[in-house]
Amino acid sequence: MKNLLYYSVLLLGTACFLPACSSDEQSKKSAGQQAATSPETAFQTVPVSVETRAKQLALPGEFSPYYDVALYAKVNGFIKRMPVDVGDKVHQGQVLAIMEAPELESELSRMLSELTAARGRLTISKSNYRRLVQAAKTAGAVAPQELEQAQAVVMGDSANLTSQQQRVAGARQMKQYLMLTAPFDGVVTERILSPGALVGPTQKDAQPMLKLKEIGRLRLQVTVPEVYAGQIRQNAPVTYSVNAFPGKVFRGKINRISYNVERSVRAELIEIEVKNPGLQLMPGMYATVGFPVQRQSKSLYVPKSAVVISMEGSYVITVVNGKTHWVTVQTGNESDDQIEVIGHLKPADQVLVNGSDDIRDNMAIKTVAEPKVARHEAVN
Structure with missing residues (x-):
């Protein structure tokens, strides 16, 4: 029974002691903030100065x-050779990489064969049409419908030949893309891939081969x-x-x-x-x-320490009738300890020399004027 009474008293004392400690810690933490904003603390103020300054x-x-470009492959293929490397100076049109794609060679050969066949068909249809025209000079030898059909065949074969020529030109252009050339004079600053790498626009997460600047x-x-x-x-x-x-x-x-x-x-x-x-x-x-x-007109200057930069923006703290007012400003020229400010300020407005975001807007404070010191006059 005595032991139970002893532990009960001990727990009660501990419970009372802990809140007291917590309260003391909170008091210590807020003591610094209260000291900064205490009415008894005197803050130095200085008037906004008006000057015209010319400076660099x-x-x-x-x-x-x-120019800065990353060079990618325009067709699918394997890198066969790369005659340049990092730091090489290159000229416009110079070959930077050579690729190989056997399927492109095969496609070009097939189209060339089709082009030859199209030329042969057009030659035959033209020869047949000319014979019919010659025979038609004899009345009743050739029916008009037969002549018209022969002419239509010639036109169709001619259109087919033109189409085949365009396909061959396209295949040759695709083959030319197997050679990567420099678009301008520059320096190779990066070489990302090496010979043997598979490249092309259809590759997943395609990488550039080179970077040129x-x-x-x-x-x-x-x-x-x-x-x-x-x-x-x-x-x-x-x-x-x-x-x-x-x-x-x-x-x-x-x-x-x-x-x-x-x-x-x-x-x-x-x-x-x-x-x-x-x-x-x-x-x-x-x-x-x-x-x-x-500056074409006079500018307003305050000490650099007067400008506060915080989450709310850039501002200075003016004091009017013993109360603070935040005035949003933009900064400009700087010289020694002074900085130009642009905002809703007037000459001779009193601003705090040492601004701080601990000093809130519309707060009652005590001020004292900053001691006058010799300053260099601005050049008018």
Whole structure:
């Protein structure tokens, strides 16, 4: 009885202790959040500045081949020989692979035989028709119906000969597909299959035999943010640098503008055509492209730390009458610790220097002005 009483008291004490521990842990977890949003915490604010800046906009770009193609077999057959390999420079029309398909040879031979037979039938029908025409000059020697029938036979045999000629031409064209040739000057970048492999359009999960890229010319592709899309002009000069050649500056011009802003990234694609005769540059390399841009009107700037990027989007937090307000913005030029923002902001609006998604919209907070520091004036 005493043991039963002892264990009952022990279990009761444990049950009371566990909720207390759980409560303490939850209190500790929320303590950090409460400290960040506590009314006693003073947040620094800074006014939105208005400036006009001319600068070199630097954007990342990537080199792509001017042409890029995977070469498949057009007819069923076996690869007999592949005289090229990875890294080989080839010219337009050069043979890249030779295939063999005995059934195509047999089909062509059969059609050539049928073509010869069609020619013979047409020769006989024409000769018969000419004899009837000659005999018809004697009145009553040949019935008109017989002459018409002979003429119809000639026309039928002539049509059959034309059809056979087209079939032979088609079979010869199919035989030519047994030789895979280069559609343009380029470099073989991949060799997927080897001699002996079965290829053709009817194969399940057909693979290309080779991959060919033209890299004597390259496309430097850059996505320009929407806020600068209106300042991009055809043939405008640009400069670009490549990590593989530190310190070297390349020059070019904007050759193509897509005139389309992709919704997913809110940016416009442009292309710079790059001549690459020495093949120093390669597809897949990254470049930093410089665009001279100039705002026609004054722009709004805030500290970089003021911009919050979260699941809700990009925004800054303004403070009006002691309460926070989220203002959605797009970002633009950057310089040192400042960044251009485009949104429903006005000059001198007070924004939090250090924005955070822990600070919710319409929250009462205490603020203090950021100490004034010397800043470089923008060039007007």
